[in-house]
Amino acid sequence: MTTAQTPQSEPPVPAAPRERTRTGMSQEALKQAFIDNLFYVQGRFRDVATPNDLYMAAAYTVRDRLLERWLKCAQSYKDSAARTVCYLSAEFLLGPHLANNLLNLGITEAAHAAGVELELDFSEIMATEEEPGLGNGGLGRLAACYMDSLSTVQIPAIGYGIRYEFGIFDQEIENGWQVEKSDTWLKNGNPWEIPRYKLRFPVKFGGHTEQYHDEHGALRVRWAADLEVNGVAYDTPILGYGVGNVSLLRLWKSEAPESFDFQAFNVGDYYGAVHAKIEAETLSKVLYPNDEPAAGKELRLKQQYFFVSCSLQDMIRLHLHTVGSLDSFAEKFVAQLNDTHPALAVAELMRLLVDEHGMGWDQAWDITHRTFCYTNHTLLPEALETWSVRLFEKILPRHLELIYEINRRFLDEVRIRFLGDEDRVTRMSLISEDGGRRVRMAHLAVVGARAVNGVAELHSNLVKTTILKDFYELWPERFHNVTNGVTPRRFIAVSNPRLAKLITETCGDDRWLRDLSCLRQLEPYADDAEFRARWRAVKTAAKRDLARWLEQHAWVKVDPQSLFDVQAKRLHEYKRQHLNLLHIVSLYQRIKQDPNHSVVPRTFIFGGKAAPGYYMAKLMIKLINAVGEVINHDPQVNGTLRVAFMPNFSVQNGQRLYPAADLSEQISLAGKEASGTGNMKFSMNGALTIGTLDGANVEIREEVGPENFFLFGMTADEVRQRQSAGYHPWEIYQGDAELKSVIDLINSGLFSHGDPTLFRPLTDHLVNQDPFMVLADYRAYVDCQARVGTAWTDQHQWDRMSILNVARMGKFSSDRAIREYAEHIWQVEAKPVAC
C-alpha cells in the first residue's frame, strides 16, 4: 500500500477545526480523524501501518462518533428517568461492527470516499475485523438483532451478558471432518469496547449459610461463601439506524478480587492461592457450545450465576443512584430472560432484596415477579435446563434455600387451585424428583416471571400445550407469542448492498430500512420485465461473489448460473441436513442410472458448526464432504451437480451466503424448530424457501403466499399422531426402492473409499430409529424438490416469486418484534433522541 500522507508532510487539505474533526460527519472530517487516530491512538506512520493498524484507526474514527451520541443519549434517558429494558442473555452473536456502525451513522459513502482519497483498501480493512462470536447460533444472534432494533425503535435498553475471552470455536475442515480451533477474537484488541475498571461487583460461590438476628431482632440469613470473584464491566455502544439512540451492551469479565487474600483461602499455600486466582479468571474464559445436553457442567452454572449477579447488582446500583429506594425497581426496569440461562436471576434478585437490602419476602417477591419476563427458545427435552440439587448446594447454597421457599409457596397455590391433584403438583414443582433431584430452570423462570413467550405462533402454541401446559392452565394470561425477527440493516443493507440500492431506488428512499413493510411497494414490479432483469443481475452478482469466495476457501468451483440451494445452520439431527443429503444422492443416482435424465444444474451449499461432542452431527459434516468429493470429481455429473461445504459459518460468512441463495432449505421436522431466523434472512434476500410447516416457516408462507413457497412434509399434528401410532422407519426403507438404493449406496462405501462402516452409525440410526422422521418425509421432499427444479426452468416466474418474497417480508423485521415486546410485554415507551 502506498502512502498518501505521513504526519511530517503537509495535510492534503487544510484541517477542519479540531472539535469538528474529532466527530464531524463529512468526508473531510472523517479523513482527518482517521489520520489523527492512526497517529495518536495506534502510534503509527502511514507507511509502516499494518492492516490491523488501519482497521483500528478506522474503528476509532467510527467509535468517537458513537460515543458522542451515546453520552448524549444516556443523559437524555437519565433526565427523563426512562423505563429501561434489560436484556439478559448468556449470548450475543454480534458479527462485525464496522460496516454496521457506518451504515447506522449514515456515513458509509463518506467513509468509502475518504478511504479512496487516502488510497486505503477498504475491503482489506473490513476483512481485518475479528467478529465477536459470543454465541452459538439462533438465540445469540437474535439477542444481537434485538439490540439493534431496541436502539432503532428508540427504547432505552441495556444488554447484559458475558465477555467471553474465547467465543464460539472456529471451524476448519480437515479430510472432510470438522476440526475446532479456539477463537482468539481479542488477540489484536477490541476497539469497540470500553473497559470500566472501576465498575466491578463481587460474586460469591460455595460455602454455607447462617442464620442470625439483626439489630431489630429480625431473623436473617447470611451467606458465608468460600470463593469470591469480581465482575468487571466492558461496555459496547449499539447505535440505532438513523437515530441518536444508543443502547448499552454491558458484558462482564471475571477477575480475582484486587485485595486477593492469600491467607483467607490458602494459608501459606502460594501455589494454591494462584490456582484460586486462575479459577476466578476462568469464569468468563470460554463460551460453551451449548447445542448439547445441558448436563453436569459446573463451570456453566457458575457462568450463569456470575453474569446474572453482576447485572442485577448493577441495576440496583443504577436505581439507588437515581431514585434512592428499591420500592419502584420494577417500574424502572423490566428484565427479559433470554431462555433459562439467566433464570437464576429470579433467586438472585430475591437474595439481593431480602438478604442484602433487608426487604420483607412479600414485597421482594412482588418486585421480582413484576421485573422478569421469560422467552422460551426450544422444546427439545435434552435442551431444557435442569441442575442437580447437589451441585446447587455446593455452588449456590443460599439460592437453593430461596428456591425451596419459592417452590413451597408456589405449590401451595397449585394445591389450592387444583384440590387433590398431587400428580400435577409433582409435575409442576421447581424440583424434579425422578432420576436424582434436579432444579427445573424453566419452571423457575415461569414462576418468577409475569410474562412468558414463545418465538413463533406454532412454537408458542406448543409451549402452551406441551412443556408448560400445566402452567398455562394455572396462569393463561401470562402466555404470549412474539414471532422472531431479524434486522434488515445488517441482513439486507450491509450484506447485500446491491439489493439495498435497487430497493431504495425503486421505493424512492430508504424508509424501508426503518419500516420494512414499505417493501410492499416492490410488489407491482414483479410483473415488470425490466425490473426483473435488474433483480436477476443483482442476484447473479452476489452468486459470483460467493463463487469466488468458495473457490478460495472451500476449494470448489461452482457455476453462478446454476441454482444455489443452501442449507446453513447449526448441524443437528432435527434440522435434517441428512434429508438434504438423501436428495442429493438420489439425483446423483438418477443421473448415473440414466445419463439422459434431465436435472437442472444445482449447487448444493452447506454451512454450519457441530457441537464438538455431538458425534452424529460431526458425521453428517463428514458425509456432506464425502458426497461432495465424489460428485464434484465425477465428470458424468459435475457439469450438473456440485456440493460445497462453507467452512466456519459465522455472522460474517452468513452475510456472504444470504444474498447468493436461490433456494433456502428450512426442512426441520415439524414441531422441532422453535422459529428459525435464517429462514427470514434468506427470504429477505430473495431466496425461495423449501420448507416444512415448522417454526416461523408457517408465518413466512402465510405472508409470501403459498404459491411462492415450496411446502412439503408432515405437520406437527401428523408427526405426533404418527409417533403415537408407532413409527417404523424400516418399513419405509423397504417400501421405497429409490430411498433404499440411496441408503444402500451410502452403505456400499462409495463415499468412504470402500469403507462400508464409516457412515453406518448414521444410516443404521435412520433405518432403525429415525427420531426426526427423515424417512417419513423423504418422498414428499424429493417430489417437492422436483417441483423446485421445474420452477427454476421458468426464470421469469422464479424471479417474480423472488421479488414477491422480499416484498412481503415486512413482518420479519426485528423492529416489529421489539415493538410487540414493548407494547404487550414490557410496557415501555420509545424515548426518541435526535441524531
Ligand code: 26W
Ligand atoms: C439440543 C439442541 C439445542 C440446545 C440448545 C437447541 C437449541 C438450544 C438453545 C438453548 C436455544 C436456541 O438457540 N434456540 C433457537 O432460538 C432461535 C431464536 O429464538 C430460534 O430461531 C431457533 O429455532 C431455536 O432453535
